Amino acid sequence: MSVRRLAEVQPASFEFTPDNRAWADKQIQKYPLGRQASAIIPLLWQAQKQNGYWLPKPAIEKVAEQLGMPFIRALEIATFYTMFNLEPVGKFYIQMCGTTPCMLQGSDSIKTVLERRVGPPHKVTADGLFSWIEVECLGACCNAPMVQINDDYYEDLTSENFEKLLNDLAAGRREVKTGSQIGRVTSEPVGGLTTLTELWGKDGRSGPGRLPKAEAEPDHAAAADEKAYQDAQPGAEAPLHTQMSQSQKQRTGRPESSVAGTGTRTERPVEGEGKKADDAAQASTPPSKHTP
Amino acid sequence: MTKLIVDGTEVDVPAEYTLLQACEEAGAEIPRFCYHERLSIAGNCRMCLVELKGAPKPVASCAWAVRDCRPGPNGEAPEVFTKSKMARKARNGVMEFLLINHPLDCPICDQGGECDLQDQAMAFGVDTSRFAENKRAVEDKYIGPLVRTSMNRCIHCTRCVRFTAEVAGTSDMGAIGRGEDMEITTYLETAMHSELQGNVADICPVGALLPKPYSFKARPWELGKTESIDVMDAVGSAIRVDTRGREVMRILPRINDAVNEEWISDKTRQIVDGLKTQRLDRPFIRENGRLRAASWSEAFNAIGARMKSASPDRIGAIAGDLCAVEEMFALKLLMEKLGSPNIDCRQDGAKLDPSLGRTSYLFNATIAGIEHVDALMIIGSNPRREAPVLNARIRKRWRAGNFPVGLIGEAVDLTYPYKYIGAGAGSLSDVVAGKDFGEDFAKAAKPLVIVGQGALARADGAAILALAAKVAGTKEGWTGLSILHTAAARVGGLDLNFVPQAGGKDAIAMAEAGALDVLFNLGADEIDIAPGAFVIYQGTHGDRGAHRADVILPGATYTEKSGTYVNTEGRVQIADRACFPPGDAREDWAILRALSDVLGARLPFDSLVQLRRLLHERHPHFARQDRIERGGDLQALAAKAGQGTTDKAGFVAAVQDFYLTNPIARASAVMAECSALALDRQMRHAAE
Numbered sequence: 014m015s016v017r018r019l020a021e022v023q024p025a026s027f028e029f030t031p032d033n034r035a036w037a038d039k040q041i042q043k044y045p046l047g048r049q050a051s052a053i054i055p056l057l058w059q060a061q062k063q064n065g066y067w068l069p070k071p072a073i074e075k076v077a078e079q080l081g082m083p084f085i086r087a088l089e090i091a092t093f094y095t096m097f098n099l100e101p102v103g104k105f106y107i108q109m110c111g112t113t114p115c116m117l118q119g120s121d122s123i124k125t126v127l128e129r130r131v132g133p134p135h136k137v138t139a140d141g142l143f144s145w146i147e148v149e150c151l152g153a154c155c156n157a158p159m160v161q162i163n164d165d166y167y168e169d170l171t172s173e174n175f176e177k178l179l180n181d182l183a184a185g186r187r188e189v190k191t192g193s194q195i196g197r198v199t200s201e202p203v204g205g206l207t208t209l210t211e212l213w214g215k216d217g218r219s220g221p222g223r224l225p226k227a228e229a230e231p232d233h234a235a236a237a238d239e240k241a242y243q244d245a246q247p248g249a250e251a252p253l254h255t256q257m258s259q260s261q262k263q264r265t266g267r268p269e270s271s272v273a274g275t276g277t278r279t280e281r282p283v284e285g286e287g288k289k290a291d292d293a294a295q296a297s298t299p300p301s302k303h304t305p
Numbered sequence: 306m307t308k309l310i311v312d313g314t315e316v317d318v319p320a321e322y323t324l325l326q327a328c329e330e331a332g333a334e335i336p337r338f339c340y341h342e343r344l345s346i347a348g349n350c351r352m353c354l355v356e357l358k359g360a361p362k363p364v365a366s367c368a369w370a371v372r373d374c375r376p377g378p379n380g381e382a383p384e385v386f387t388k389s390k391m392a393r394k395a396r397n398g399v400m401e402f403l404l405i406n407h408p409l410d411c412p413i414c415d416q417g418g419e420c421d422l423q424d425q426a427m428a429f430g431v432d433t434s435r436f437a438e439n440k441r442a443v444e445d446k447y448i449g450p451l452v453r454t455s456m457n458r459c460i461h462c463t464r465c466v467r468f469t470a471e472v473a474g475t476s477d478m479g480a481i482g483r484g485e486d487m488e489i490t491t492y493l494e495t496a497m498h499s500e501l502q503g504n505v506a507d508i509c510p511v512g513a514l515l516p517k518p519y520s521f522k523a524r525p526w527e528l529g530k531t532e533s534i535d536v537m538d539a540v541g542s543a544i545r546v547d548t549r550g551r552e553v554m555r556i557l558p559r560i561n562d563a564v565n566e567e568w569i570s571d572k573t574r575q576i577v578d579g580l581k582t583q584r585l586d587r588p589f590i591r592e593n594g595r596l597r598a599a600s601w602s603e604a605f606n607a608i609g610a611r612m613k614s615a616s617p618d619r620i621g622a623i624a625g626d627l628c629a630v631e632e633m634f635a636l637k638l639l640m641e642k643l644g645s646p647n648i649d650c651r652q653d654g655a656k657l658d659p660s661l662g663r664t665s666y667l668f669n670a671t672i673a674g675i676e677h678v679d680a681l682m683i684i685g686s687n688p689r690r691e692a693p694v695l696n697a698r699i700r701k702r703w704r705a706g707n708f709p710v711g712l713i714g715e716a717v718d719l720t721y722p723y724k725y726i727g728a729g730a731g732s733l734s735d736v737v738a739g740k741d742f743g744e745d746f747a748k749a750a751k752p753l754v755i756v757g758q759g760a761l762a763r764a765d766g767a768a769i770l771a772l773a774a775k776v777a778g779t780k781e782g783w784t785g786l787s788i789l790h791t792a793a794a795r796v797g798g799l800d801l802n803f804v805p806q807a808g809g810k811d812a813i814a815m816a817e818a819g820a821l822d823v824l825f826n827l828g829a830d831e832i833d834i835a836p837g838a839f840v841i842y843q844g845t846h847g848d849r850g851a852h853r854a855d856v857i858l859p860g861a862t863y864t865e866k867s868g869t870y871v872n873t874e875g876r877v878q879i880a881d882r883a884c885f886p887p888g889d890a891r892e893d894w895a896i897l898r899a900l901s902d903v904l905g906a907r908l909p910f911d912s913l914v915q916l917r918r919l920l921h922e923r924h925p926h927f928a929r930q931d932r933i934e935r936g937g938d939l940q941a942l943a944a945k946a947g948q949g950t951t952d953k954a955g956f957v958a959a960v961q962d963f964y965l966t967n968p969i970a971r972a973s974a975v976m977a978e979c980s981a982l983a984l985d986r987q988m989r990h991a992a993e
């Protein structure tokens with residue numbers, strides 16, 4: 014971090030759009046009378062969004078006035094939080110994560126691309142399209158390295174796909190993909206599942222009210238218990254595993270086949286064959302879901 | 306009350322005390338930076354760490370309440386150690402951290418010698434630092450003409466931020482950025498706009514904020530210190546005048562909880578340069594329309610010659626705003642001896658009548674009493690300009706909550722919200738009739754009505770005072786009617802009955818053309834005296850009064866004489882002499898005594914002691930220092946409400962330019978700068 018000051022060149026005035034104004038009023042109303050100042054951060058944030066992602070002096074003053082705060086109090090907030098940009102940023106404002114996990118995964122090469130393609134940090138390119146800064150962890154370390162561009166995350170970057178991403182953005186192409194750039198869904202493991210490859214309780218060795226058994230022998234009593242448990246569930250017509258596979262589908266929104274690809278997750282093995290099924294699951298490498 | 310053991314001594318303190326207060330009660334000294342008893346608790350410097358038995362870490366004693374201490378396993382009283390190894394080590398550590406980014410430039414720092422950081426580093430610090438890296442550097446900020454900044458030295462205690470937000474009520478200062486980049490500043494380096502801003506330099510525990518006009522002028526150990534009383538307004542703030550040789554170097558507040566707590570206004574603090582410039586240091590006589598320097602005997606003879614030919618009822622005397630009781634007393638005796646009934650101490654024409662008793666012209670609620678009132682109405686006054694320190698008290702009461710304030714007069718920013726009732730006497734009559742704010746007000750058990758000189762110094766002043774007395778009501782054991790004076794000399798003058806005697810003319814009448822042959826003007830600079838009369842001006846500065854004078858007698862300012870002053874509450878206080886008047890100037894009572902000889906009306910005292918003895922004989926209450934004596938009640942006054950006609954014109958506060966209210970302030974370049982700045986701000990505000 015460094016000392017942050019307001020930009021030298023400032024617009025003459027700032028006014029919320031009617032929509033934003035209405036939105037701001039709603040935020041203010043969330044707080045009891047005399048505590049309007051609590052709405053300062055959402056309002057500054059909205060002002061920043063409205064103003065091309067940076068916060069000019071007239072906006073700080075306007076918001077302070079609206080909330081009945083002395084200007085200095087609003088300035089304190091605006092300078093405290095680094096997510097308030099006090100100087101103009103590019104149309105695509107890139108926040109590059111340079112914290113340890115991203116660095117280990119190659120954020121340095123991303124930085125090199127930025128320095129070459131966009132220039133030094135905190136500087137807007139001549140065409141007004143890009144500006145970038147390095148930030149601390151943005152919480153997407155699983156998909157490192159990553160950048161945030163405006164409101165979106167772009168993950169699993171390499172210098173090639175990042176450069177392409179920048180070119181696409183510059184060309185105004187709409188189809189740029191947010192999230193992982195290598196087709197992975199959220200933060201699943203790159204090489205497919207390595208854990209939780211089985212349904213919980215399915216193998217008969219774990220489940221409600223049970224301690225994991227040391228021996229590999231199936232526990233018949235336990236299986237019977239599970240049956241009783243399922244029967245006791247009101248309205249549980251469908252077998253548990255079907256319910257689960259359904260919800261899995263809903264959650265991921267992926268076609269059945271890709272879930273089925275993990276095989277053992279949905280197939281409930283015959284009782285007493287848990288061990289065999291386990292072995293099978295370990296032996297067979299599930300087909301990768303990440304084929305682009 | 307809660308029992309607590311501090312370093313082995315048991316103390317019994319209220320549960321809401323902080324550990325720091327409890328430790329002080331037990332006689333233990335706790336170092337501190339951010340804690341200040343008149344500000345909210347911040348707990349950010351960590352210098353006050355102590356060991357609390359059972360707590361895993363040292364605790365910040367300023368932010369830890371006694372009621373939060375847990376008793377021992379068998380119900381023993383909580384135990385605090387302020388001198389244990391842990392406490393010492395904690396302080397060492399904090400001090401080392403504080404000094405990491407502190408420039409340690411004490412030899413060139415004005416705070417040196419009276420710096421909390423310096424003292425505490427000596428007492429609680431270690432003798433070396435392990436920090437070999439670069440220190441951070443912070444740009445100095447412009448925060449106004451009165452306070453110089455040296456922000457490298459700031460330790461981020463935020464006392465200044467809390468002071469401007471809480472006491473001054475202007476929220477001028479703030480902390481921008483964060484962490485290592487935190488900086489104390491005003492909004493985009495604009496000048497602070499409080500009348501109390503100078504105090505931030507006092508509460509700053511280091512040399513980050515310093516009085517600008519005093520920069521690099523003196524070291525604290527070379528100054529003589531005299532305890533005195535301020536005369537810039539009628540509050541009578543306790544001050545300390547620091548002198549080097551004949552020169553006043555600076556003025557600082559003293560603590561007086563009954564009056565100014567520990568604040569003083571900027572005018573009180575920074576008129577120092579006004580005490581040195583534009584001084585009248587020898588007598589002058591006007592010859593052929595021009596003033597020329599003269600000797601004392603020449604001046605006296607000129608006066609004597611003129612007086613001889615004037616009949617007593619064509620002689621008069623006006624006393625100004627900065628006079629001490631002693632010289633007004635001497636002048637009154639002199640006029641008595643000369644047989645003139647024309648004397649007045651109310652150059653503004655305020656309709657205050659001492660014959661109604663002291664209660665009719667005092668701030669009866671008292672300044673400390675403001676904290677206990679439950680409703681306030683301000684009539685024709687702008688307390689922020691007329692008495693900033695008193696205004697801070699009102700704000701303090703307002704911050705405590707549940708405090709309706711109403712205002713009749715000019716709608717100005719008082720640093721606290723109020724209900725604007727109206728501009729003039731009409732609104733006041735409405736309130737008397739129970740309308741508007743009157744209803745709320747009638748419910749109050751201890752209502753306070755502040756009447757400013759703006760409401761009294763007009764033709765209908767007496768009628769307005771009666772109405773105000775009616776509004777304040779006459780409750781058993783509570784007098785809410787409070788007159789806010791603007792002149793330090795006024796209450797003393799009224800106490801002396803320095804008002805027209807039977808058949809005498811008042812100040813306004815005396816100043817009119819052809820009213821008098823000889824007018825003795827004792828430091829009254831706020832009144833225009835029409836051409837015609839022969840005017841003797843006795844005062845300190847070449848100001849308005851001196852320009853209209855035919856003979857000038859150079860007197861002493863309040864720092865150059867010992868004088869009694871009575872503040873707006875009626876509190877008798879003595880301002881001590883800190884240095885001597887310049888050149889041929891003399892103490893005022895002595896000038897009058899010498900003059901009386903020449904006029905053949907010798908005053909019956911040869912020393913200040915004798916004068917005071919006579920004064921105390923005639924007016925015994927002047928002998929009782931720091932006391933407030935009541936006199937009379939308001940029944941008679943309140944009964945007159947509604948009689949007499951009132952004018953429709955709105956009230957205009959007596960003080961329009963806070964910085965230039967008297968000859969000393971007008972001679973000060975610092976005050977001129979402040980005034981220009983305030984004016985500029987007003988203009989811009991009006992333009993918006």
Ligand code: SF4
Nearest residue numbers: 459460462463465509
């Ligand atoms: S300037 Fe002085 S009073 Fe203000 S935060 Fe810094 S050290 Fe504290």
Ligand code: FES
Nearest residue numbers: 110115150153154
């Ligand atoms: S380290 Fe880059 S997102 Fe966490």
Ligand code: FES
Nearest residue numbers: 339350351353367
């Ligand atoms: S005095 Fe307690 S933390 Fe500063």
